[in-house]
Amino acid sequence: MQTPTLVVVLLALMALAFHLGRRRSFTVATRCGGIKALHSLPSHYGTLTAMWCAIPAAIVLFVWVAFEPTVIEHLVVGALPADYRALPAERLSLVINDVKNMVSGNVVSRDPDPAMRAAAAHYQNLERISAAALSVVVLAIAIGGVSIGWRMVSPRTRARNKVEIVVKYFLIISSTVAVFTTLGIVLSVLFESIRFFGRVPISEFLFGLNWSPQTAIRDDQVGSSGAFGAIPLFAGTLMISFIAMLVAAPIGLFSAIYLAEYATPRVRSIAKPLLEILAGIPTVVYGFFAALTVAPFVRDTGNAIGLEVSSESALAAGFVMGIMLIPFVSSLSDDVINAVPQSLRDGAYALGATRSEMIKQIVLPAALPGVIGGLLLAVSRAIGETMIVVMAAGLAANLTANPLDAVTTVTVQIVTLLVGDQEFDSAKTLAAFALGLLLFVVTLALNIVALHVVRKYREQYD
């Protein structure tokens, strides 16, 4: 049986088990004086039986599927002739790839010799055996589970409590997924980064001024020794984020002030969702807009007034990123401004302040920590933003302060280093993980600071 079919059969068995357990509880109950003699509801007995049927079988199925390829590969390698097994690791993995390709009927990189044909046949055979064994084992466990569940149905079994314990464990495990995700991110990025820093010293990475990640494939190649100084990337990222904030901060902040303090409820109910449309637009759309509309416009305008503008200028990418961040800044600022107590406003009015004086001298200072927190979150968003810069900023790692030049960013480099096929141990690919680690750490720090500022501020008035 194929694995998907097996899953479907398992689900069907589970439904059957529920039904059986529930029916069984009725039968048991009639023998000892009606349903009220049971400890739990009939559906609890049904669920318990279904759990006994499905959970052990599902665990076995998962473990089997996860380890099957490794085990089969190991067995196939073990059965290869000795001269193949003596090959160095990379060559051997090529051979195994060819065997796998032969099994799945793909094009093979060279003419298969008899030994490889035999290995392929062996592979196929093992796969067949494994699939058959898996079906038998899983179904046996499932049916065994049903019989255990069936036997457990009795007035004294605390079926409800057992079911609820399992449910609770499921809830606990689900809630830890977020923790494991963070752990997974940290470990996967850190692990590869450490390997990278084994080849390129960390000081060179953090403080080097030269970035050209093309490494030579052969030792005798010229001019591509690879340089991994990430300063130009940091400079580019900061410049684009700065331009973005120059656009987003004033527009977002003033929109928030207007919406919170001046706008009538009607205007607010129209303008706020309209602005928030900007937050729902996918970043790839912004990237397209930046690359095909804004960048040519910036270039043509620049050329018309006699400036030399690169067609992938930092200005265009930063400007469009700023547009993307407007709703982010405005809705966060709107929240903090609304959280300023009305009594402060009333006090300012009573002293004769006009509305703008009240806003400038009372509301904004009171909301300042929250606003700054919001701006920091926006900066972290800008640093981590990928698609706009991939499509509209350049690849050239220029160290420049001119916003009309092409610059590159950390995220652009991660994408260019990792898109496409690549071996997993060259300094080039590992560099992407080092950049990823840096990105993660910086955005995490910004977020923590921002959330801390926002939360601390909120406590003042609640």
Next chain:
Amino acid sequence: MTDGKLITGAELAASGSWHGSPQTQRRLRKRQAAEKRFRAYGLVAILMGVSFVALLFFDIVAKGWTAFMQTHIQLEVTYDPEVLGIADSGDTQALSRANYTGMVKAAMRKTFPNVSGRRAKRALYGTVSSGAGFVLRERMMANPDLLGSTEKLWLPADDDIDMLLKGHIRRDAPESDRRVSDQQIAWVEQLEQSGQIRKQFNTTFFTAGDSREPELAGIRGATTGSFYTLLVTLILSFPLAVAAAIYLEEFAPKNRWTDIIEVNINNLAAVPSIVFGLLGLAVFINFFGLPRSAPLVGGLVLTLMTLPTIIIASRAALKSVPPSIREAALGMGASKTQMITHHVLPLAMPGMLTGTIIGMAQALGETAPLLMIGMVAFIVDVPGGPLEPATVLPVQIFLWADSPERAFVERTSAAIMVLLGFLILMNALAVVLRRRFERRW
């Protein structure tokens, strides 16, 4: 006091009152002007924001609406056994391998009998799409009796001709500046006069997979890939997020471990999406050996990405259920699990579903992490399942935006319109759900 001059008592006495004094009035005017200015700043900011929205939509629609029409050329094609190289119409293999391109060329030569010379002929053949042969092949495979017959068919034109007719290539530009030669324009004009060239609805765009030829490229492969990816995401993220939210809201004791989980969820929501791509690459592809470019891996990565969004929304929904309902259920003898599954969950479900739809919309528009796990491959076939190589709609947009052909610009915009259409639909659904089922207690 901005005037920097204090009003003396004598002046005050002369003017009669504070309010009437010219200094006060001047200052008042100044303050009111400042007030107006400040208000105008706010208004301008909002108008700018809204005009960016308008500009964005206008730009995309203006660039993309023409992609829904495609230029077709009417040709009289003859299913000539000699040109096709088929002896027997019952032989399926011969039918599928036959020289349909030769048939199209023959038809072009028949329409323009005066063209001679290799280069001129090449240019002539270039006005019809290189995929025109596939159209004929499909017709022939469906109905082998066509062999030997002649019929009039509308075949797709080459993308450059398409651009010419849509006005994206200017006819009055110097010949060296455009991709269409004077000769080709003359042929097109001849076809226009005889009514043999027209624009018709571009069905290919919705039924085909990706292609290097703009006139043959479509979004069906990408939308199917997006569908499978979102399906995986939904199946995994909804139960996990709801379970996590229930645990954190209803069961979790207030201790350090729960705090760690909470902080983690909030931070994950702000981690750049590309970092999730790195995680997917390192863990799912390199460590677990799952297939590259598969919607399954894409779905897993997007699940991890959307989980925080859905958990936060679900927790808010659970919080909004009043405690009295819980107490009533417990008072009637329900266990805690029964209280949650029978009373709290049904009441919180609309809010959770709204959060899930918003999370799904976010996942649908996500591009960067999918680039990391190899969903950028050029894939012509429409994927048949979550384990087959696929690409998704936003990545297709990214790929097309990189293509140099002018015709891909309008197709990219059209694909963006389709993507935005889906997103608007999902968000509208979320709003409707919220309006109809949200209860205020």
